[in-house]
Amino acid sequence: MANWRRGPDARPRVAYGSLGIDEPPRLEDGRPNPAYQAAYYALHRDRIRAAQRAYRQRTGRHRGQSILHYRTMVVALLMERDGTACWICNAPLAGERLSVDHVIPRCQGGGDDAKNLRLAHLTCNRRKERRRWPNDG
Numbered sequence: 001m002a003n004w005r006r007g008p009d010a011r012p013r014v015a016y017g018s019l020g021i022d023e024p025p026r027l028e029d030g031r032p033n034p035a036y037q038a039a040y041y042a043l044h045r046d047r048i049r050a051a052q053r054a055y056r057q058r059t060g061r062h063r064g065q066s067i068l069h070y071r072t073m074v075v076a077l078l079m080e081r082d083g084t085a086c087w088i089c090n091a092p093l094a095g096e097r098l099s100v101d102h103v104i105p106r107c108q109g110g111g112d113d114a115k116n117l118r119l120a121h122l123t124c125n126r127r128k129e130r131r132r133w134p135n136d137g
């Protein structure tokens with residue numbers, strides 16, 4: 001991206017094909033090309049690993065903050081509070097798609113605060129739809 005305050009961008013650019021493969025770094029719609037990323041990672045594995053290790057030692061984190069999405073954090077907090085079972089069918093949540101369920105649905109005035117949220121299987125939640133669960137008030 002050009003920065004108009006810096007004048008013409010004189011940095012040397014890495015040429016397409018510098019990895020020795022034909023894949024361009026990005027797809028036509030702008031998303032990163034997975035084949036190119038895999039080749040890049042294979043070529044620079046040691047350097048990337050060293051940078052990741054240095055980051056972990058510097059920050060004590062296993063991944064960057066930007067990867068810690070809001071939804072992931074909400075799910076982790078709910079699991080810490082309620083355990084790892086689906087609140088509708090009581091089966092463990094592991095391995096299936098999760099959903100964050102509103103105990104009182106939003107359309108009935110339920111809020112987004114923590115006491116109105118619980119974890120459920122996506123399928124269980126779909127089945128429940130907009131009804132309130134009978135044993136829950």
Ligand SMILES: [Zn+2]
Nearest residue numbers: 086089121124
């Ligand atoms: Zn379930």
